[in-house]
Amino acid sequence: MNTYIYIWVSLVMLTGLSVSTAGRNWGRWGLTLALLIAFIKSGLILNYFMHLKDQKKMKWIRWMIPGIFAILVFFIGLTFLDIALR
Amino acid sequence: MINDRSMETHRDDLGSTLGMWLFLLSEILLFGGLFLLYAIYRFNYSQSFHLAAESLNRPIGALNTVILLTSSLTMALSLYALKQKQSLRSLCFLLSTILLGLLFLFNKYWEWASKFEHGVYPNATRLLERERGEVLFYGLYYSMTGLHALHVLVGIGLLTAMVYFIRKGKVHHERYLPLENSGLYWHLVDIIWVFLFPLFYLIT
Amino acid sequence: MPSFYEENGRFRGFWAWIFSTDHKRIGLLYLLSILSFYAIGVLLGFLIRLELIAPGPTIMRPQTYNALFTLHGVIMIFLFVIPGIPAIFGNFFLPIQIGARDVAFPKLNLLSWWIYMGGAALAILSLFTGGGPIDTGWTFYVPYSLRTPVNVPLAVLGVFVLGFSSILTGINMVTTTHQLRAPGMTWFRLPLFVWGIYATAWIQILVTPVVGITLLLTLMERLVGVGIFDPAKGGDPLLYQHLFWIYSHPAVYIMILPAMGIISEILPVFARRTIFGYKAIAFSSLAIAIVGSFVWGHHMFVSGQSDVASVVFSLLTFLVAVPSGVKVFNWVSTLYKGSIEVAPPLLFALTFIFLFAIGGLTGLFQGALATDVHLHDTYWVVGHFHYVIFGGTGFAIFGALHYWFPKMFGRMYHRKIPYIAWGLLFVGFNTLYFPMLLLGWQGMPRRYFDYLPQFHSLQFLSTIGSWILIGGLILMFGNLVHCLFKGEKAESNPWGGATLEWQIPSPPPRENFDEIPLVSKGPYEYR
Numbered sequence: 001m002n003t004y005i006y007i008w009v010s011l012v013m014l015t016g017l018s019v020s021t022a023g024r025n026w027g028r029w030g031l032t033l034a035l036l037i038a039f040i041k042s043g044l045i046l047n048y049f050m051h052l053k054d055q056k057k058m059k060w061i062r063w064m065i066p067g068i069f070a071i072l073v074f075f076i077g078l079t080f081l082d083i084a085l086r
Numbered sequence: 087m088i089n090d091r092s093m094e095t096h097r098d099d100l101g102s103t104l105g106m107w108l109f110l111l112s113e114i115l116l117f118g119g120l121f122l123l124y125a126i127y128r129f130n131y132s133q134s135f136h137l138a139a140e141s142l143n144r145p146i147g148a149l150n151t152v153i154l155l156t157s158s159l160t161m162a163l164s165l166y167a168l169k170q171k172q173s174l175r176s177l178c179f180l181l182s183t184i185l186l187g188l189l190f191l192f193n194k195y196w197e198w199a200s201k202f203e204h205g206v207y208p209n210a211t212r213l214l215e216r217e218r219g220e221v222l223f224y225g226l227y228y229s230m231t232g233l234h235a236l237h238v239l240v241g242i243g244l245l246t247a248m249v250y251f252i253r254k255g256k257v258h259h260e261r262y263l264p265l266e267n268s269g270l271y272w273h274l275v276d277i278i279w280v281f282l283f284p285l286f287y288l289i290t
Numbered sequence: 291m292p293s294f295y296e297e298n299g300r301f302r303g304f305w306a307w308i309f310s311t312d313h314k315r316i317g318l319l320y321l322l323s324i325l326s327f328y329a330i331g332v333l334l335g336f337l338i339r340l341e342l343i344a345p346g347p348t349i350m351r352p353q354t355y356n357a358l359f360t361l362h363g364v365i366m367i368f369l370f371v372i373p374g375i376p377a378i379f380g381n382f383f384l385p386i387q388i389g390a391r392d393v394a395f396p397k398l399n400l401l402s403w404w405i406y407m408g409g410a411a412l413a414i415l416s417l418f419t420g421g422g423p424i425d426t427g428w429t430f431y432v433p434y435s436l437r438t439p440v441n442v443p444l445a446v447l448g449v450f451v452l453g454f455s456s457i458l459t460g461i462n463m464v465t466t467t468h469q470l471r472a473p474g475m476t477w478f479r480l481p482l483f484v485w486g487i488y489a490t491a492w493i494q495i496l497v498t499p500v501v502g503i504t505l506l507l508t509l510m511e512r513l514v515g516v517g518i519f520d521p522a523k524g525g526d527p528l529l530y531q532h533l534f535w536i537y538s539h540p541a542v543y544i545m546i547l548p549a550m551g552i553i554s555e556i557l558p559v560f561a562r563r564t565i566f567g568y569k570a571i572a573f574s575s576l577a578i579a580i581v582g583s584f585v586w587g588h589h590m591f592v593s594g595q596s597d598v599a600s601v602v603f604s605l606l607t608f609l610v611a612v613p614s615g616v617k618v619f620n621w622v623s624t625l626y627k628g629s630i631e632v633a634p635p636l637l638f639a640l641t642f643i644f645l646f647a648i649g650g651l652t653g654l655f656q657g658a659l660a661t662d663v664h665l666h667d668t669y670w671v672v673g674h675f676h677y678v679i680f681g682g683t684g685f686a687i688f689g690a691l692h693y694w695f696p697k698m699f700g701r702m703y704h705r706k707i708p709y710i711a712w713g714l715l716f717v718g719f720n721t722l723y724f725p726m727l728l729l730g731w732q733g734m735p736r737r738y739f740d741y742l743p744q745f746h747s748l749q750f751l752s753t754i755g756s757w758i759l760i761g762g763l764i765l766m767f768g769n770l771v772h773c774l775f776k777g778e779k780a781e782s783n784p785w786g787g788a789t790l791e792w793q794i795p796s797p798p799p800r801e802n803f804d805e806i807p808l809v810s811k812g813p814y815e816y817r
């Protein structure tokens with residue numbers, strides 16, 4: 001039960017961090033940082049709230065999320081091959 | 087020859103967890119198509135995106151993020167309580183989740199409505215007079231937050247059904263899977279917002 | 291033990307079917323509905339061909355023609371081949387082949403069928419409402435689909451709903467394969483049909499949502515004009531094509547992988563020999579599923595996408611040809627030194643290999659950049675995809691029907707007639723589609739109502755072919771339908787198959803197995 005609360009506190013703090021860094025002008029890095037924070041947040045939600053971490057009987061389903069992410073990166077990356085080089 | 091029915095039902099539980107995760111995967115790719123479009127258009131029109139994002143209401147967006155994160159917490163607590171046989175507590179947490187969801191939708195509605203008032207909605211002449219990039223930004227904004235809001239709505243429906251089932255005693259500490267799966271759905275909707283928020287409100 | 295036909299459950303008669311959660315009944319529901327749509331699709335194809343028998347208007351006006359080929363494509367793709375094998379035979383046989391009593395989520399399974407029918411109903415409704423039948427082609431390309439006055443929104447919504455049904459079936463199949471295998475049914479003892487359905491199910495889950503969102507956005511574009519795909523508002527119509535093909539190329543694997551599974555089932559049984567290279571076939575299915583998801587850009591070589599993208603997509607396209615080739619070699623090697631009995635199922639399976647090879651090789655022409663500039667949007671393409679889809683998946687379905695008919699219905703069909711029907715089908719098919727390859731090569735564009743006089747003789751020949759082909763279809767299905775009622779009783783294992791479905795009565799009892807079997811050998815080990 002306490003774990004849940006800690007996770008929630010970290011999530012809110014990360015949101016704060018994301019908002020406060022967005023005020024500065026960091027160019028490209030702003031987006032990178034924002035996405036990095038979003039990934040950390042979703043990692044927390046996935047592992048603790050959604051209990052992926054405790055999934056003992058079907059360990060392989062932990063790999064589904066990184067897997068799907070890789071697929072999405074391929075989809076977006078290949079589309080950029082067209083858009084960015086047209 | 088083996089004929090152990092109890093083993094089969096045991097496996098069933100794992101089965102529906104797996105099934106739920108597979109469904110979530112397809113949800114991720116549903117939004118994935120939109121993220122692809124977003125990436126391309128942001129790349130093509132980074133200036134206009136920056137400009138358009140300035141006019142979104144950042145405090146409300148941040149507030150909504152916190153609301154959804156909190157609702158995720160109460161969702162997790164509700165399941166936790168149910169597993170501890172505290173179905174009343176579970177119900178309370180569940181109801182707060184629903185309320186937070188409604189609050190989120192209310193804010194969203196308010197946000198959209200004030201944009202509409204300024205003539206910023208799809209196909210509005212005043213919007214179409216602006217830069218192409220801004221039109222696309224708002225096109226994506228309405229499509230993505232709209233689809234997300236639709237998911238919140240469905241989630242609220244699911245959770246309401248769970249309230250009913252828990253009260254009827256159909257969902258309880260031994261049969262908590264329906265609640266767990268609805269929870270998974272709710273958390274996923276939350277995760278999607280975790281990405282939508284910085285991508286629309288925090289463009290620098 | 292009473293068969294699943296006799297045990298009704300809570301409802302009676304008709305209701306006992308449309309509310310049944312038994313995977314076998316649902317499989318048969320799909321069989322009936324899918325084949326009915328197929329019949330309509332064939333009729334439309336027949337009309338298209340009739341129009342093209344001579345230059346100039348023959349039996350219809352251009353707009354009718356546009357509606358007909360669109361409808362033909364939509365029905366054949368979304369209502370026939372995509373759901374076809376997984377929903378009919380996957381439903382009926384996958385649980386039995388892995389030693390389960392049903393799929394993992396029987397109610398969801400029934401829901402999928404209802405959603406399928408709902409989607410079909412919307413598509414049909416779209417013909418009579420709004421601006422009338424759509425004329426965009428089954429690809430719904432923007433910006434045309436945003437501008438044409440016909441009823442695009444409803445049709446697109448229908449296809450979206452069909453996608454939902456497909457995803458749910460996929461979820462069911464993956465979960466069933468993971469969770470409900472009988473004791474001893476290890477991954478490498480799975481029949482190859484199961485591998486085919488399993489790989490397909492992953493594609494269904496992962497890429498169908500992408501077309502879902504694409505169609506949803508098209509719908510929104512029509513209704514409120516968000517502008518994402520609309521060039522007039524700054525949108526990039528090529529992004530529609532990207533998203534559409536991210537789904538629709540893998541969709542051709544949704545069509546062909548289960549078909550390949552069927553072929554891998556039939557060949558060893560009638561060659562009385564274990565399959566050659568089991569693992570190569572199983573893993574090549576997965577390889578096709580994965581690599582096949584990254585080749586979609588080969589549909590856009592002449593669309594104006596960047597040259598680098600075209601080169602990369604062309605390369606990847608040639609790569610997927612490798613696992614497909616692996617399969618063909620394995621099949622042929624399976625036959626080598628077998629004691630072959632050319633029963634009807636095998637005849638169709640062999641025809642699959644032949645026609646699929648032509649389809650696959652013509653595909654390589656299109657995958658090469660320079661030749662595709664010449665071939666794109668010509669009848670060559672129409673010939674190519676009919677060879678793969680109809681010659682491939684279509685003939686695999688015919689083979690599956692003849693292979694599993696005795697198990698599904700407990701009766702045997704007339705054993706001579708399929709040979710005659712096959713002769714008509716084979717001759718008709720090639721007379722119908724081979725001229726299309728030649729026409730395309732000579733520059734006849736696709737989706738055209740009219741043509742230059744120089745194309746007349748080949749077009750005429752092609753139309754004659756369609757008549758022969760349809761004659762074969764009528765004979766083949768006539769035989770099956772007739773024997774459904776009048777055929778003699780079938781034994782439980784007429785072909786001497788080693789997979790589990792042949793070890794239970796024909797037709798199977800309600801829960802397939804009295805006791806869940808303990809599996810101790812591979813699927814193609816004959817004594």
Ligand code: HEM
Nearest residue numbers: 332335336338359363366371427428679680736737738756
């Ligand atoms: C008797 C059977 C069939 C006949 C006579 C037939 C005939 C044709 C013809 C002439 C066209 C070209 C229309 C044009 O470009 O103007 C066409 C298109 C097409 N056919 Fe068939 N066909 C048959 C069966 C099938 C089957 C079994 C499938 C799939 C499983 C199929 C899928 C398609 C598709 C997807 C198109 C493209 C439609 C479009 O361009 O939008 N056809 N067919």
Ligand SMILES: [Cu+2]
Nearest residue numbers: 539586588589
């Ligand atoms: Cu393709």
